[in-house]
Amino acid sequence: MAKGKIDFPVANIRRYLEPGPVILVTSAWRGEQNIMTMGWHTVMEFVPSLVGCMIAGSNHSFNLVRRSGECVINVPTADLTDAVVCIGNCSGRSVDKFKTFGLTAEPALRVKAPLIRECHANFECKLKDDRLVDDYNFFVFEVVKAHVGRRPKHPQTLHYTGDGVFMVSGKIISRRSRFKLEML
Amino acid sequence: MAKGKIDFPVANIRRYLEPGPVILVTSAWRGEQNIMTMGWHTVMEFVPSLVGCMIAGSNHSFNLVRRSGECVINVPTADLTDAVVCIGNCSGRSVDKFKTFGLTAEPALRVKAPLIRECHANFECKLKDDRLVDDYNFFVFEVVKAHVGRRPKHPQTLHYTGDGVFMVSGKIISRRSRFKLEML
Numbered sequence: 001m002a003k004g005k006i007d008f009p010v011a012n013i014r015r016y017l018e019p020g021p022v023i024l025v026t027s028a029w030r031g032e033q034n035i036m037t038m039g040w041h042t043v044m045e046f047v048p049s050l051v052g053c054m055i056a057g058s059n060h061s062f063n064l065v066r067r068s069g070e071c072v073i074n075v076p077t078a079d080l081t082d083a084v085v086c087i088g089n090c091s092g093r094s095v096d097k098f099k100t101f102g103l104t105a106e107p108a109l110r111v112k113a114p115l116i117r118e119c120h121a122n123f124e125c126k127l128k129d130d131r132l133v134d135d136y137n138f139f140v141f142e143v144v145k146a147h148v149g150r151r152p153k154h155p156q157t158l159h160y161t162g163d164g165v166f167m168v169s170g171k172i173i174s175r176r177s178r179f180k181l182e183m184l
Numbered sequence: 185m186a187k188g189k190i191d192f193p194v195a196n197i198r199r200y201l202e203p204g205p206v207i208l209v210t211s212a213w214r215g216e217q218n219i220m221t222m223g224w225h226t227v228m229e230f231v232p233s234l235v236g237c238m239i240a241g242s243n244h245s246f247n248l249v250r251r252s253g254e255c256v257i258n259v260p261t262a263d264l265t266d267a268v269v270c271i272g273n274c275s276g277r278s279v280d281k282f283k284t285f286g287l288t289a290e291p292a293l294r295v296k297a298p299l300i301r302e303c304h305a306n307f308e309c310k311l312k313d314d315r316l317v318d319d320y321n322f323f324v325f326e327v328v329k330a331h332v333g334r335r336p337k338h339p340q341t342l343h344y345t346g347d348g349v350f351m352v353s354g355k356i357i358s359r360r361s362r363f364k365l366e367m368l
Contacts, residue, residue, distance in 0.1 A: 054228055175348050
């Protein structure tokens with residue numbers, strides 16, 4: 001497993017992605033690797049564990065992801081805000097983002113794209129469906145392996161609102177007692 | 185316009201949807217209308233303004249949305265938490281959700297599905313692409329009209345994490361000065 005992290009059930013990754021955090025997507029192809037900042041994604045299924053992501057064709061990562069058919073979704077926390085912003089405002093064509101932003105690439109178990117050690121969670125993904133890529137740049141990935149930090153249970157994530165402004169995740173409230181068991 | 189709301193540019197709705205709030209989707213078909221709670225959605229494009237949404241086939245709303253080819257995405261705030269939970273834990277087959285939960289249906293301008301007056305924002309949507317509906321229940325909608333409350337600029341939204349637990353949106357931070365102009 002990734003250092004300091006636990007093996008997390010891929011069917012339960014909604015806990016980290018459904019609240020809508022900005023994510024860092026890593027990719028690798030023929031000896032090259034890159035990181036991109038992304039906010040347009042959605043959980044699509046529990047089993048298999050599916051996530052849909054928008055990766056615009058203008059991103060350097062687009063071809064690395066499409067050709068390799070793989071990526072890693074890394075969930076950064078608010079302490080990485082400045083790295084998240086800078087990664088989204090430069091291109092892998094001219095910048096080694098791991099080196100420039102002091103991030104550590106760790107080998108993944110099921111894909112060639114690297115994990116970012118400093119992120120709270122890392123989800124290894126394989127491309128499942130590319131039918132909407134040509135028209136919308138929409139990739140459907142299957143999460144095949146999930147690594148998650150032991151704590152905190154609810155990490156402080158970043159949520160983009162456009163115009164350079166982020167919302168930081170706030171307080172946690174439970175309404176568990178009001179749910180039907182089958183809806184939990 | 186919807187009462188107390190302003191006409192908002194549809195190309196800018198990321199401000200409300202990209203942070204990942206739980207939304208209430210309203211639909212109407214042949215005299216029947218319904219509301220469902222949904223957390224699996226993503227912005228897909230600015231112009232045209234596209235949003236992808238997962239509506240499982242088991243939801244009563246599925247057929248209303250598919251047959252009408254329309255819906256309204258309503259963004260509730262934390263004061264509606266209990267309604268959001270209850271709407272997600274009962275079915276429109278047996279419950280009139282507007283009446284039961286004290287919500288007000290207002291006519292939309294471009295679609296037959298109603299707006300929920302008590303929600304901070306209402307986005308009128310037309311079905312744009314249903315290619316992934318049969319395999320994944322994934323609908324691509326175009327937002328054709330947006331109504332947004334004048335204030336606050338950043339409403340307190342609910343973000344689901346599974347297991348009956350929500351994250352409430354937290355503080356707002358700007359990194360605008362670190363963005364390239366074309367990335368804003």
